[in-house]
Amino acid sequence: MTDELVEIIARRVTERLKNSGTLNSTASSFNSSGSACHLSGSSCTNCGLCVEKKPAAVQNIINQGAARISTNQGINGNFDQKMASMIDHTILKPDVTREDLAKVCEEARQFHFATVCVNASNIPFVARQLRGSGVKPIAVVGFPLGAATPQAKAFEAQEAIRNGAEEIDMVINIGELKSKNYKTVYEDIKRVVEASKPHKVKVIIEASALNYEEKVAACVLSKTACAAFVKTSTGFGSGGATVEDIELMRKVVGDDMEVKASGGIRTKADAEAMVKAGADRIGASASVEIVTGKKAKSGGY
Numbered sequence: 001m002t003d004e005l006v007e008i009i010a011r012r013v014t015e016r017l018k019n020s021g022t023l024n025s026t027a028s029s030f031n032s033s034g035s036a037c038h039l040s041g042s043s044c045t046n047c048g049l050c051v052e053k054k055p056a057a058v059q060n061i062i063n064q065g066a067a068r069i070s071t072n073q074g075i076n077g078n079f080d081q082k083m084a085s086m087i088d089h090t091i092l093k094p095d096v097t098r099e100d101l102a103k104v105c106e107e108a109r110q111f112h113f114a115t116v117c118v119n120a121s122n123i124p125f126v127a128r129q130l131r132g133s134g135v136k137p138i139a140v141v142g143f144p145l146g147a148a149t150p151q152a153k154a155f156e157a158q159e160a161i162r163n164g165a166e167e168i169d170m171v172i173n174i175g176e177l178k179s180k181n182y183k184t185v186y187e188d189i190k191r192v193v194e195a196s197k198p199h200k201v202k203v204i205i206e207a208s209a210l211n212y213e214e215k216v217a218a219c220v221l222s223k224t225a226c227a228a229f230v231k232t233s234t235g236f237g238s239g240g241a242t243v244e245d246i247e248l249m250r251k252v253v254g255d256d257m258e259v260k261a262s263g264g265i266r267t268k269a270d271a272e273a274m275v276k277a278g279a280d281r282i283g284a285s286a287s288v289e290i291v292t293g294k295k296a297k298s299g300g301y
Contacts, residue, residue, distance in 0.1 A: 006252055009216040013182055017224065020183040083271065086280065088169075088260070089113040089287045092140060092235065098125060105129035107288055115167060117283060119143065120160040127164025138167035141192060144236040146171030146206070150188040154195040161199060168192060169202040169260075169283075171234060172218055174209055182221060189225035202229035202260055202281075207249075208239030215245065219252035229281065233263030240264025243277045250278030268293065 017023045089108045091100060101122055108116045108130065115136040118126050126137040139160035142153045157168045170192045176184045193201045203225075205218035222230045230249050232241040240263025249259050261274035262283030268290050271282050284290060 003251070005212075006216055006248075009213050010220045010252065013217045013220045014224065016180070016182045017186055017221075022183045022186055023224070083268070084111045084113055084287075084291045086275070086282050087113045087271075087287045087290065088115045088117045088138065088262070088281055088283045090117040090235070090262070090283050090285045092117065092119055092143070096122065101125055102129060105135075108135045109133045111288065111291055113287055114281065117169060120156055120163075120165070123160050123163045123165045136166040137164055138169060139165040140204075140234075141168050141170040142173075143169075143171050143204075144234040146173050146204070147175065150184075150191045153188065154191040157192045157195045157201075161196060165199070167200045167202065168196045169204055169231060171204045171206065172222070174206055177205075177210070177214055177218055177221075180217075182217065185218075186221050186225050189222055189227055193226050200228035202231045203227045204231045204234055204262075205249075206234055206237045207232045207242070207245040208237045208263075212248075215248055216252050219249055223253050223257055227257070229258045229260050231260035231262055231283065235263045235283070235285075237263070241274055241279075243273050246274055246277035246279050265290070 014023070089104055089111075091104045093100075096118075101118065105116055105126055106129075107113070113135055115138045116126055116130060117138045117140065120139040120141065123137055123139050130137050139157075141156045141160065142148045148156070153170060157170065160168060170189070173185055173188050176188070189201075189203055203218070203222040205215065205222070207215055210218065219230050230253055232245050232249070233239070241261035246259060246261050253259065258280040259278055260281040260283055261271075261277075261279040265271055265274060265282055265284045266286045266289065271284070271290050274282060282290070288294065
């Protein structure tokens with residue numbers, strides 16, 4: 001019944017977008033189980049899944065002389081060996097200092113975390129700290145409420161990327177989603193996706209504030225707007241990531257998008273449970289403790 005309910009809600013959201021004129025009436029219907037890449041050409045978000053989904057294309061690159069291919073993190077890899085590479089090391093507190101930021105960046109370089117996630121005003125400093133490390137600086141947009149205008153979010157994303165951000169985590173407009181103003185929510189996400197190209201956009205749906213139907217709708221809209229990820233939480237809401245939410249989000253987006261579990265993940269066991277449920281990325285401030293088992297005084301939402 002769960003699969004059928006997801007499909008019913010997804011079709012309802014898609015039909016509403018079509019009726020509002022946002023989507024072409026001939027656009028393909030949403031498919032939560034499809035695994036084909038839904039982006040091509042200039043819309044490609046460099047998700048790294050071509051190694052699995054388009055092996056012929058990868059072989060062609062090798063034939064042209066490539067000596068090494070970079071893939072999406074975690075593909076065919078051992079989970080324990082890749083834990084650190086799946087973590088967005090996060091520090092989003094309003095009172096964060098340069099000393100705090102430098103410490104988090106040092107930890108990220110040491111443990112080879114995937115990224116360091118900060119507020120947009122801290123991106124120039126973090127980008128300089130991480131230069132040459134392979135760790136990406138990423139910025140949050142419309143954070144933490146998601147109530148800014150689409151234009152403001154798009155500008156914030158553009159400015160963050162100009163200052164060195166290599167991924168964007170945006171907060172969905174929760175009020176418009178709950179009002180079923182799907183066109184507005186879609187356009188809000190789409191503007192940030194367009195403004196952020198070619199970098200990935202994660203859509204924070206703040207799952208703890210949503211009911212079942214709203215969670216499905218948020219994922220459908222994020223996928224339709226060509227975002228790269230759906231993400232559970234800001235860490236400032238009433239709750240964080242849950243296994244049940246990750247399983248639902250994975251079910252809705254299928255293999256075409258990645259899923260990020262964020263909020264309340266403090267231990268390796270927490271992280272393992274999220275990955276088992278379908279998460280590709282973990283957002284945490286307790287990153288060092290997760291990968292080493294030792295407490296570290298750093299980070300924090």
